[in-house]
Amino acid sequence: MDELLTKENLDYRGRAREVAEKYVRPIAAELDREARYPWEIVERLKEYQLMGEWIPKEYGGGGGGVLNLCIIVEELSRACGGVGVAYAVNALGSFPIIFGGTEDQKQRWLPDIAKGQRLISFGLSEPTAGSDAASLKTRAERNGAFYVLNGDKKWNTNGGAAEIYTIFCVTNPERGTRGISAIVAEKGMPGFEIGRKEDLMGIRCVSVHNLHFRNCRIPEGNLLGGKEGLGFAHAMQTLDFARPGVAAQAVGLAQGALELALEYARGREQFGQAIASFQGLQWMLADMATQVEAARQLVYYSARLLDAGAKNVSKIAAMAKVFATDTAMKVTTDAVQIFGGYGYCKDYPIEKYMRDAKITQIYEGTNQIQRLVIARNLIKESASMEPKLAEMKEPAAVS
Ligand SMILES: Cc1cc2nc3c(=O)[nH]c(=O)nc-3n(C[C@H](O)[C@H](O)[C@H](O)COP(=O)(O)OP(=O)(O)OC[C@H]3O[C@@H](n4cnc5c(N)ncnc54)[C@H](O)[C@@H]3O)c2cc1C
Structure with a gap:
């Protein structure tokens, strides 16, 4: 490798x-x-x-x-x-x-x-706009040289730690996704409040907060690109570039869990021998390692395509995300299984890997949404291909 x-x-x-x-x-x-x-x-x-x-x-x-x-x-x-x-x-x-x-x-x-002098976060999700990100409600209205921001953001990772926030908001409610813009808010702006910190299952050291904007006046110079209506396109492009990063988080978690499981399996004895000598566990370990490697290669491949400036990268970025994060969930769960009862308590670090892995299937678009992205692209690509079933006049009979 x-x-x-x-x-x-x-x-x-x-x-x-x-x-x-x-x-x-x-x-x-x-x-x-x-x-x-x-x-x-x-x-x-x-x-x-x-x-x-x-x-x-x-x-x-x-x-x-x-x-x-x-x-x-x-x-x-x-x-x-x-x-x-x-x-x-x-x-x-x-x-x-x-x-x-x-x-x-x-x-x-x-x-x-x-x-690293100032950290930054990404504010797209809202209490009622998750998978359907285009339904966001945070409103930015022009007032002279300012935008007045009102609304609530949910699940802002780095929310407490960041000082710069890329906030997606509606500047024109008549225009659907073309009425969404991105504005940079900075910590300390009057009317901008960092809200409740979430008590998470995993990734507990990051601060994930609600954000609240109440008549928060943001200079027009903070409107990204200096033009309204570009925000949704920038959010989608951002997700294409960031999803391999979530997938890489998943690969790291799966790799870390696999290494711990291997070490434990070599050291733990039952029936007078190391549990690593049992074929039932060897096959599990072999599958885990194969899945991690396959996920890594898909992640690196998608990243290389992005770095090479490839077009239409949504499908491959979603494939990397879905495969790597499902792999992480499976591999970390199997790793807990290999630790037996000791895997189920905090004496060993393995249960944390399983808790940390779960979020990778949810954020930056749930894995259901990734499959939707993949399927839509597949169907679009198929529609643009030369038909190969042209001679078939009627659907094949089903007996
Ligand atoms: C810890 C954490 C950190 C996060 N960090 C950020 C962040 O920094 N910035 C940010 O903007 N957001 C962030 N998010 C938000 C995250 O991206 C959303 O939680 C995610 O997109 C899902 O939205 P939702 O939670 O509202 O679930 P919902 O959209 O309500 O979905 C609920 C369930 O329905 C399924 N579902 C919804 N629509 C469909 C469909 N069309 N077809 C099939 N199934 C569907 C989903 O897959 C899911 O299983 C974070 C979330 C968490 C939990």
Whole structure:
């Protein structure tokens, strides 16, 4: 596998692995127990020059692209899924600025994010707008040189830790998705309140908050791209680029769980021998390892396509997300099974992997929505192909 990675990929992986093994793994259980934001890890990520890897070099970032982002997220998640997403969500929040911001806006926000001086989050979901993101209600009305923002955002990952927020809102309710815009809100703006922190099942060290906007006046210069109506397109493009990152989080979790399960299976004895010697468990371990490798290859392939500037990437990004995250759920559950009763309590770190894995099937579009994206693209592609059943005049008889 290493032979297929470039020197740059290996360098990013080496640095991320060092942060993960030296600093993340020793405190992963404590971060989870205390639901405490991993600020000390953010400092290490800055020290190892990993923050802002995905931001173009001209704005102070690493210019490393999506594959390197995936490699870093995978390594961090192998030690702690919460730290993996605390890092990755900065990419999710800043992609709309990278894709849709004016030059002035990029200069204004990206260098700080690249240095890790300020964290960023992505505010699309609302209490009543989840899978149906286009039904969002947060309203931005023009008033002189300002937009007045009113509404509530839900599930804002990094909500408490971030200082910059990419907020999707309706600027023209008559125009459907073309009436949605993206506006950058900054912590401390009057009328912008960080609300309740969620008490999560997994990824407990990231702060996920509600956000509230009440007559919050945001300068017109914060409207991304300087034009109304571009927000939904930027949100969808962002999700295409970010989904391999969630998939990489899942690969890291699955890999981490597999390694722990292998170590445990070699050490635990029943019937006078290591449980790893039982064929029933060997087949499980073989399937787990095969699934992790298949998921990794799909994630890296989708990331390489994005980095190569491929068009129509929604389908492959959704495939990577759905396959890797379903794999993570299966592999982490099997890993708990291999630990037996000890897997079901907090004496060992394995149950945390299973809890952390579950969210990857839900956020950035549930896996039902990913399948919908894949199926829609398949049907569209099929409709544009040369018919191969032309000679068949009538449906085949069913006997
Ligand atoms: C911990 C966490 C962090 C998050 N972070 C962020 C964030 O940073 N920014 C952000 O904007 N959002 C974030 N989200 C929101 C997340 O993206 C949504 O939870 C997700 O998109 C699902 O929306 P929902 O929870 O409203 O579920 P719903 O949309 O209500 O779905 C409920 C169920 O119905 C299914 N369903 C819905 N529509 C269909 C359909 N057409 N066909 C088949 N099944 C369907 C879903 O798959 C799901 O199983 C986060 C969520 C969580 C839990």
